[in-house]
Amino acid sequence: GRGKRKFMRKFVLPENANTDAISAVCQDGVLTVTVRKLPPHEPKKPKTIEVKIA
Template identity: 55%
Template sequence: ILQISGERNVEKEDKNDTWHRVERSSGKFMRSFRLPDNAKVDQVKASMENGVLTVTVPKEEIKKPDVKAIEISG
């Protein structure tokens, strides 16, 4: 299971000649993701850019069974 948690603090300010408004919001968050059995958990990478978290979880290739043509006589 991959668990991501953090805190969010946002401040928004609007103003003009007659009024001034500031809004603040904050809070904690947590999210869990079940990873597939073939996830390479030792190679997980994460990066944050412009407020966007990107998590990359590489997976091992699942070997497909060999296909063999069998000739049918008769």
């Protein structure tokens, strides 16, 4: 018969990975891990702040 073994592998995810929406399924001996991307950030527009000199 088949014995049970523990297998562990770590991956570094990119910064735009949505870690709240990770799913995994093992079917027919194939593990499929799905990681969705976060929506792209809007580029921040330069902000002007008035500095008053007293």
